[in-house]
Amino acid sequence: MAMVLVQATIIDTGLTPNSNAIWLYSGIASLLLGSRLLNPYFTPPADSLTNAFAALLAIIPAAQEIAPWTPDAYVLGAVIAYAALLSVVAIGVLLTRPAHGIQPGMFWRLCDRAVKGVGDPHIIFTVLVIASAWLFHRDKPVEVFAILATLTVIVVIKPLESVAAYLVWWLGQPKVLANTDAIGTVVAHQSPGIVLIRQAQSQALGTGVVMRVTDPHGPELLGIALNYVGRDEGNLLRVLTTSMPQRLAGGGQSSAVAADVGMALPMLIDDDEAANISTLQWIKRLRGIVDSDSSPDYLLFEVIDDDGIAEGCLAEVRVGDERQVIYQVIDGVTREEVVQQKNKYGYARAKARKIGAWDAAASKFVPVPWMPRLNSPVFLMESDDAPPAQDCIGHFPRTPYGVRVDVSECVTHNTAILGILGVGKSFLAIELVERMIAQGIKVLCLDLTNQYATLLSDFIDPAFEDAKRAELVAAGKGGVANQNKELGGSRNAFKRAVLEQVRAFVTGSDDHYLRVFNPAQFRVTKQASGMYQGNADLAHLTASEITAIFSDAALFVCQELGMTDKARLCLVYEEAHSLVPEWNSVAADGDKSATATSARAILQGRKYGLGCLLITQRTANVTKTILNQCNTVFAMRTFDDTGKDFLGNYIGSDYASVLPSLQPRHAVIFGKGSSCENPVLIRLNDQEAFRQVFRAANPPKVPTPQPQPDDVGVAGDVAAEGTDDTAARPTPSITQF
Numbered sequence: 001m002a003m004v005l006v007q008a009t010i011i012d013t014g015l016t017p018n019s020n021a022i023w024l025y026s027g028i029a030s031l032l033l034g035s036r037l038l039n040p041y042f043t044p045p046a047d048s049l050t051n052a053f054a055a056l057l058a059i060i061p062a063a064q065e066i067a068p069w070t071p072d073a074y075v076l077g078a079v080i081a082y083a084a085l086l087s088v089v090a091i092g093v094l095l096t097r098p099a100h101g102i103q104p105g106m107f108w109r110l111c112d113r114a115v116k117g118v119g120d121p122h123i124i125f126t127v128l129v130i131a132s133a134w135l136f137h138r139d140k141p142v143e144v145f146a147i148l149a150t151l152t153v154i155v156v157i158k159p160l161e162s163v164a165a166y167l168v169w170w171l172g173q174p175k176v177l178a179n180t181d182a183i184g185t186v187v188a189h190q191s192p193g194i195v196l197i198r199q200a201q202s203q204a205l206g207t208g209v210v211m212r213v214t215d216p217h218g219p220e221l222l223g224i225a226l227n228y229v230g231r232d233e234g235n236l237l238r239v240l241t242t243s244m245p246q247r248l249a250g251g252g253q254s255s256a257v258a259a260d261v262g263m264a265l266p267m268l269i270d271d272d273e274a275a276n277i278s279t280l281q282w283i284k285r286l287r288g289i290v291d292s293d294s295s296p297d298y299l300l301f302e303v304i305d306d307d308g309i310a311e312g313c314l315a316e317v318r319v320g321d322e323r324q325v326i327y328q329v330i331d332g333v334t335r336e337e338v339v340q341q342k343n344k345y346g347y348a349r350a351k352a353r354k355i356g357a358w359d360a361a362a363s364k365f366v367p368v369p370w371m372p373r374l375n376s377p378v379f380l381m382e383s384d385d386a387p388p389a390q391d392c393i394g395h396f397p398r399t400p401y402g403v404r405v406d407v408s409e410c411v412t413h414n415t416a417i418l419g420i421l422g423v424g425k426s427f428l429a430i431e432l433v434e435r436m437i438a439q440g441i442k443v444l445c446l447d448l449t450n451q452y453a454t455l456l457s458d459f460i461d462p463a464f465e466d467a468k469r470a471e472l473v474a475a476g477k478g479g480v481a482n483q484n485k486e487l488g489g490s491r492n493a494f495k496r497a498v499l500e501q502v503r504a505f506v507t508g509s510d511d512h513y514l515r516v517f518n519p520a521q522f523r524v525t526k527q528a529s530g531m532y533q534g535n536a537d538l539a540h541l542t543a544s545e546i547t548a549i550f551s552d553a554a555l556f557v558c559q560e561l562g563m564t565d566k567a568r569l570c571l572v573y574e575e576a577h578s579l580v581p582e583w584n585s586v587a588a589d590g591d592k593s594a595t596a597t598s599a600r601a602i603l604q605g606r607k608y609g610l611g612c613l614l615i616t617q618r619t620a621n622v623t624k625t626i627l628n629q630c631n632t633v634f635a636m637r638t639f640d641d642t643g644k645d646f647l648g649n650y651i652g653s654d655y656a657s658v659l660p661s662l663q664p665r666h667a668v669i670f671g672k673g674s675s676c677e678n679p680v681l682i683r684l685n686d687q688e689a690f691r692q693v694f695r696a697a698n699p700p701k702v703p704t705p706q707p708q709p710d711d712v713g714v715a716g717d718v719a720a721e722g723t724d725d726t727a728a729r730p731t732p733s734i735t736q737f
Helices: 002-009 019-038 045-065 071-095 106-118 121-137 141-157 159-171 271-275 278-283 407-412 425-438 462-476 491-507 543-561 590-608 641-651 653-661 687-697 711-728
Strands: 184-190 194-199 210-214 221-231 234-243 263-266 286-290 298-303 314-319 322-340 343-359 364-366 377-380 392-395 402-404 415-418 442-446 514-517 525-527 538-540 569-574 610-616 632-635 666-670 680-684
Touching: 045 071, 045 106, 045 121, 071 106, 071 121, 121 141, 184 234, 194 221, 210 234, 221 322, 221 343, 271 278, 286 314, 298 314, 314 343, 322 653, 322 680, 343 653, 392 425, 392 666, 407 425, 407 610, 415 425, 425 442, 425 569, 425 610, 425 680, 425 687, 442 491, 442 543, 462 491, 462 514, 491 543, 543 569, 543 590, 543 610, 590 610, 632 641, 632 653, 641 653, 641 666, 653 666
Parallel strands: 415 610, 415 632, 442 514, 442 569, 569 610
Antiparallel strands: 184 194, 184 263, 194 234, 210 221, 210 263, 221 234, 286 298, 286 377, 298 343, 314 322, 314 377, 322 343, 343 364, 392 402, 392 680, 525 538, 632 666, 666 680
């Protein structure tokens, strides 16, 4: 445009095509075509040929205006020779170019370099314009000055490029945000993933408010408001940052800001759009961020929102490539840190133990290695009020995740239910007994509370139980002295009666799966002293000694049946501190040997399908010989230090410290019978809800009612059966007290 304007206004002939316009044609052909369109950055040989050919087209017509063999002719000839030689050399370079991968010769490289250098459109344009000014305008100083000034401006100053660059910069400038358009500016980074925002307005933002965090030197991030921290310059908003979801990228407020600092911008998202973005749904459950000192087994996290946080609740955090790794909160502590000079920051820190990742196919948690990244978001598991699953003994509080038990493993490897009075131990034991019966395991309950006969009445034939109990009562009555102290009293007769009933119960073909006895109801005697003048002192057996008789008989019968890997018979010790007491808690000396007999039965019984379910509220008073054999433990609320110390060896000191504050119907379960590999705190099933679900698929195995004889017949039949049976079968070798 500048060249055309100079030609039209300053040159005498104006825009008329003649020799005075050669500089204009050559400039347009060489500079605009070559420099602006073909090779604005570098000049390859092909473009050098194009530039030289365009120069020839522009300058050759001037030969008609120049007299031959004059100085002007030599100037014109030199320009034409320059363009022609450049064209020939460029053609030669193009034709002799070596194939790819072959090293070119030195001469070819010299020619190629020369063509690229002198074929530059700026050089050709300058030569043509200067030659045109000398040949056709040297007598007119004004025209020479205008032409050379235009040459200088276009070649050296390059106004077109400058104007274009300015326009591109101006159009690309972002909107200048007012203070009311932004939440604030980023004043600090707490790596990884935390930024501090100085708000432009004084309005407080609640936890979970989403925003767009921009960085002039990095990608745009999604920000989530956490809380405020104090600094010398005032309160700063702490924001958790994460990658921007694809659906939100570039949406809402423009991410470009006219500033050299990061900005926090508001995000306006309607409810329908938010419902389709999983990240925003997770934000509603945000409860904290991973704190320092976390380990592969334990998670420590700063609590940002304590809504729903309590002992036993489940927290969810990402570990490596796993999307959902579950931790169970087991403890908490308040902390205070100095963040800047005298400014302090106080917060609650929760401690959680890793449970694992949920395997929906196997309906259990599987281990996950390693630990989450510092400052990773921690989410509370969503609540679910679904009814208990048929195969679950309980579930994690306020979650749908259940914990299953293998009742066969619970029997063969023994199970203990420990806790204070009134927390649901008996209801849990009743549920376990019902599950055992459903799998065909015989259960013999030794119950001092008389609860089991009532709570499990659906599995008992009252007439049958009364008749069998009468047999045992009759066998234990009386007793006479004997020269052999071990044969005195009614103890041996009672042993034989118990053995026969246990043998019939375990090996018989009847459909009874449950027998319930109260050891305190039997009045069985033993000889307490030697014979003196035909008399000897007789003493009644204690509940522990009666328990030992049943335990020894159970072992004897199971040994008769041979070894097995499956559970065959379970002995239930209700109020175990009275039935199998610790040696320093016995009420009589005979209880020590009696407890040893029961312990021997449990120790040896596993290979024969015999095990026990032990229930007590006094852990310290139960024999540790049996308690240590209980591989599966349900730990409920416990206060005494002895109980907590003992349970700490099973479930760990962290869970043991939670026991005093456990709610009723809550327990820490651990052992071979649990579907979880680590100790976990669960909410046990409610009895009515459990029975409604479980009995729909496993109706109670109700025994066939036995005919009830009249009282006289019963006494005579019992005596006759006892006599015939004694004569027909040799006395078994049972432990003698």
